[in-house]
């Protein structure tokens with residue numbers, strides 16, 4: 001268990017949060033190293049390229065390198081962080097619908113596993129980048145199969161009309177353009193279905209699309225050796241169990257039977273690290289108005305954007321648990337009416353300024369989306385666990 005109460009004090013990976021709060025100003029993120037390690041080990045044997053967009057904290061990245069994972073990067077900044085953390089280039093994949101020339105050149109020069117092509121229009125740009133560095137570029141075609149998966153509309157990226165990926169009617173022409181360019185080598189296809197998928201039925205549709213495209217491309221004479229299923233595996237954000245990668249791998253093996261040899265790749269972000277993280281905030285003021293208790297804390301949409309951006313629901317627990325409780329609305333300090341972290345949160349009735357609260361399951365898309373709105377400092381981060389001291393890195 002990543003988080004647990006000991007003598008009514010909330011602990012992360014056995015470390016009491018109040019003692020962590022002595023090392024960092026609030027708001028700050030703390031990540032459990034054992035949780036990250038356990039999740040990294042739960043993925044099946046395949047290229048598992050952690051999506052840095054979910055969390056780019058260097059000590060956490062180094063922990064994933066130590067577990068043998070690769071990286072999925074979408075910007076020059078993420079690419080350089082991945083290099084600094086020690087991800088081997090042959091386990092790095094490059095995504096994005098607007099990759100800069102500098103990113104393309106550096107990644108191709110280093111020999112990354114694949115550049116996931118987002119558009120027919122990107123082909124000449126990759127050719128130019130490959131020529132500029134005098135190397136061949138390995139490419140996967142990111143296909144947008146036009147799927148209607150069950151997730152928040154803002155997290156759908158493989159639906160019809162989305163600005164990501166190559167639409168079905170252009171895929172064969174793109175494969176032909178790659179085949180005709182001596183600077184390019186086609187390694188496979190990429191099918192990121194969207195984020196926060198919980199239903200096995202959604203993956204059925206993704207796997208069926210993969211089967212269709214491997215068959216069609218091979219039938220047209222193009223070598224497809226790899227299917228990259230992107231990220232997307234969700235977590236429940238409650239105490240209900242999360243879907244498991246092993247079950248997904250079985251589903252994929254069933255769905256792609258008979259197509260060997262085929263390598264699999266994944267780009268998980270959320271599933272690997274969301275459960276490991278907690279955002280620690282401090283109560284600034286408790287206000288009674290309109291028949292409600294508003295608990296204003298020092299980190300809101302600046303520290304954790306997900307509730308404002310996606311109406312994401314995170315559990316919030318008091319760091320010092322006590323009874324009785326009463327329902328409260330936990331709000332951030334920013335001048336926006338969407339700066340509400342959560343409603344109807346049972347919190348101690350005597351909660352007061354200075355008390356600490358923990359916002360759960362915030363290891364993914366928390367710190368990485370934090371911003372300086374209202375000129376607030378970015379939240380600090382720390383990795384805590386048995387084999388690493390819970391201090392500065």
Ligand SMILES: Cc1ncc(COP(=O)(O)O)c(C=O)c1O
Pocket residue numbers: 051053054072095096157192194195196230231232233267268269270271364
């Ligand atoms: C191309 C790609 N790969 C991987 C991911 C990671 O997704 P998740 O965090 O849902 O696993 C994303 C997220 O948007 C993505 O766009």
